[in-house]
Amino acid sequence: MWNRIFPNRFKLLKAFILIFVSLSFLLRCIFLYKSIYETDNSLFTLISTFAIGLFFDIGTVSFFAIPYIIYLVVIPKKLYGTIFDRVVTHVAFALGLLIFLFSFFAEITFWMEFHRRFNFIAVDYLIYTYEVVKNINESYPIPWLLGAILTVLFILIFITHKAKAFHYTFKNQTTFKEKLLPAALIIGIAFIFAAFVNNEKAEQFENRYNNEIAKTGIYSFFAAFRNNELSYTDFYKTLSEEQVFSILKKDYKSPKVTFVNPKEKSILRTVKNSDSLKLPQRPNIILICVESLSSRFLNSFGSDLNITPTLDSLANESLFFTNIYATGTRTVRGMEAITLSIPPTPGRSIVKRENNGGLFTIGEVFREQGYERNFFYGGDGYFDNMNTYFGGNGFNIVDRGRGFLLDTSIKTKRTNIDDDEVTFENAWGVCDEDIYNKVIKEADKAQLTGTPFFNFIMTTSNHRPYTYPKGKIDIPSGTSREGGIKYTDYAIANFLKQAKTKPWYNNTLFVIMADHCASSAGRWALDVENYHIPALIFNAGIKPEKVHQFCSQIDVFPTIFDLLNWDYTTNLFGKNILDMKPEDERAFIGNYRKLGLLKSDSLMVLSDQHKSDFYKWERTDNSLKEIPENATFLNKTISYYQAADYLYRNKGLKIKK
Known part of the structure; x- marks a missing residue:
């Protein structure tokens, strides 16, 4: 059945997909080994982690396959195996593998630094090539890494030749009609991922390391490229703006504080310290x-x-x-x-x-x-x-x-x-x-x-x-x-x-x-x-x-x-x-998607997709235990983050002239 779906003209494409999936599997094994004491290592969770990873690998490689799929469909049978066909195929195959291998080694170095798949940090680093390239060159043996990439590339091309994937790709009688089914299948997979599958779908576990291992780095990179700025009101839990600023103004109320415009959506206020006996320093x-x-x-x-x-x-x-x-x-x-x-x-x-x-x-x-x-x-x-x-x-x-x-x-x-x-x-x-x-x-x-x-x-x-x-x-x-x-x-x-x-x-x-x-x-x-x-x-x-x-x-x-x-x-x-006072003490912690309010041993976390989670922080082992949500705590968390986003987007953080 596999051969009927993918006829001989697609032999090299099948090898290309298999190499990518194999490299991704190996990379997950390396990340699991590096974080073995941090991951959830129960059998069912590990199987689920790798199964989700395979799902994202197939989606990712489908995007890479589309240009070659289009080439395979449009080129007529009389050009199969010609010099033109061989040059295009060899160059495309080598270039695709080079991208995969570069990503493979780059992800390892990124994981060593951040313990994450590619994210918006990797996107940002593309902009500042001078500092990043110089840092990589000073941190790692670049000639050896490049040598390793090229060596593996040539080995993979050699193995693919020995397996006759090139031979069957060039020597076949696959008709135009036979090419339509595999082309439609791969393009369909790419369309489904583009339209319906976001990177967060990989995050099916409580353990962050399992979530990161399940992802595919290249897919994560392009997801971060699209989403490095998020609208709070579009993605997070909200309250009415009036409620938000009412909660905050109560929080900042003090004998020293007077709000400049008490009825406005603002926290602009004056602080008076000069009534004390001390002179300003x-x-x-x-x-x-x-x-x-x-x-x-x-x-x-x-x-x-x-x-x-x-x-x-x-x-x-x-x-x-x-x-x-x-x-x-x-x-x-x-x-x-x-x-x-x-x-x-x-x-x-x-x-x-x-x-x-x-x-x-x-x-x-x-x-x-x-x-x-x-x-x-x-x-x-x-x-x-x-x-x-x-x-x-x-x-x-x-x-x-x-x-x-x-x-x-x-x-x-x-x-x-x-x-x-x-x-x-x-x-x-x-x-x-x-x-x-x-x-x-x-x-x-x-x-x-x-x-x-x-x-x-x-x-x-x-x-x-x-x-x-x-x-x-x-x-x-x-x-x-x-x-x-x-x-x-x-x-x-x-x-x-x-x-x-x-x-x-x-x-x-x-x-x-x-x-x-x-x-x-x-x-x-x-x-x-x-x-x-x-x-x-x-x-x-x-x-x-x-x-x-x-x-x-x-x-x-x-x-x-x-x-x-x-x-x-x-x-x-x-x-x-x-x-x-003890009831005033709090800290804000976050990353580019998760926003947390920490008070003593309680942590409220706001997530995109309008989610919130409430935890008890166990200091002894730095673990989080999920507990029933507290509405007052949730509303205060929302108020801080929604107000910060509102003020920035509505010029409320600008200096008043």
């Missing part, structure tokens, strides 16, 4: 946003790695937040949370979206207080749209530009990190020591003007390939994340040592916080412990204290504004952590 503020610094790396959180001596020492000299959580899984999410003080909206970060200038960020509060605002990045701030975002929101840019210019409509100062200021550089930019040296130079200049400054510094050394100057620490460069973290810690120590010699040091408040964890992937869609980060505030008169309130990245700067005794107008979602 305006120290310089330096934020060090540390790449991928999970709390589990610090001895202060129970680690025994001994790779963060500086941060562990500072934890005893700071406002040290022990229960703070990142909102997302990427640097742009951390930047969004810190600067916009907003829960994560579905899809791509606001940092990467269009029309993201002129927003009410923490920079606007600093502007009202007379501060100069600067964004420091050791690479090219073109990456991830950072320069456009920060420049469009009033920050001066200091980066390692390579010719990419900001949008000419953005009026901001841009300072380059010159070659003679660089001692070490990799794919992501200069080493942390070099960026800190530049910060000190610019702070020295600002000191002469008498204008207070807010410096946002984004570090890069704790990022694959984990390379840094030799001879600084006892872990060889480029060998491990632990080395990247230890060098990051070393560079902070060196920076503070230099800063202490400067006249501006005593009047400078330092903030150190991670952008996100080293890996957010776990067995759950939102793995709570993998959002736990460190945050410290110290110097300029700050009294050391361990702060145990359950809080979010978005709360750090509203807390600082209150500590400095400022009166200010705010459109920010964050609250003063130090004023939080």
Whole structure:
């Protein structure tokens, strides 16, 4: 029957499909092996995982088969086996296999970094080819990988020739009528997948790893390409807009707070701190946003790695937040949370979206207080749209530009990190020591003007390939994340040592916080412990204290504004952590599709397709147990996320002129 459906003219196409399915099966086995202790390994679940995977493999390969199917149908019998036919067939077969093999190896490296199939991160990386290609070249033995791909390609072509698939494809008498059935079957499968099967259909398990293993990477990639920005109201549970803002205004009600327009769909409000006996303070503020610094790396959180001596020492000299959580899984999410003080909206970060200038960020509060605002990045701030975002929101840019210019409509100062200021550089930019040296130079200049400054510094050394100057620490460069973290810690120590010699040091408040964890992937869609980060505030008169309130990245700067005794107008979602009562404590965690509100040991998760799930978080083993839904908790979760999306899409986050 199989041969009657697929006559001899389709022998090579059958081999092509079989190779793809076999490679996909092998890839699933590798991912299962790599995550064997995280997956649900019951027999029925594993069979279901691989069966769903086969279903998506067939759908995926059908799209690749369509061009060749059309060729097979339209070419007349008299051209079978001609030079033209042989050249087209060999080139198409080799090109298809090359794509499959490249995807095979690329997925392995992506899984090692993110423990996921291709998603919107992979799509984003296509845009920034310079950094990504350089990073891959520094992280992996590219000549060996390319050699392996080509070797496997030639082996597969040789085996296919030995199996006479080419011979039967060229030497046959298949009629036009006989070609219609297989063509219709494959095109029909592709149509069904395009019209009715979305990537989320693969997610049939509670365990996230099983869901990811069941997917097909290429299909996931194109699904992410289509859906990297999601409309909250189209895909998630909603309330009436009036109900949303009524719930939020009750949540922000305080003796210090007055809403500017109480009847509008807005959270714009004034915060009054000046009735107290303290005078407003305006120290310089330096934020060090540390790449991928999970709390589990610090001895202060129970680690025994001994790779963060500086941060562990500072934890005893700071406002040290022990229960703070990142909102997302990427640097742009951390930047969004810190600067916009907003829960994560579905899809791509606001940092990467269009029309993201002129927003009410923490920079606007600093502007009202007379501060100069600067964004420091050791690479090219073109990456991830950072320069456009920060420049469009009033920050001066200091980066390692390579010719990419900001949008000419953005009026901001841009300072380059010159070659003679660089001692070490990799794919992501200069080493942390070099960026800190530049910060000190610019702070020295600002000191002469008498204008207070807010410096946002984004570090890069704790990022694959984990390379840094030799001879600084006892872990060889480029060998491990632990080395990247230890060098990051070393560079902070060196920076503070230099800063202490400067006249501006005593009047400078330092903030150190991670952008996100080293890996957010776990067995759950939102793995709570993998959002736990460190945050410290110290110097300029700050009294050391361990702060145990359950809080979010978005709360750090509203807390600082209150500590400095400022009166200010705010459109920010964050609250003063130090004023939080137990019932006020909460954290926002999410990825590009799942949106969570975490309170103590309760987690509400909103998903697309208008779903919600309520869990009890078991801290001892970082597991989630599904529990009956709480309507009040659900409505508050919806209100935060729906309001964030509404305000962004309706220009409610814009600065009011």
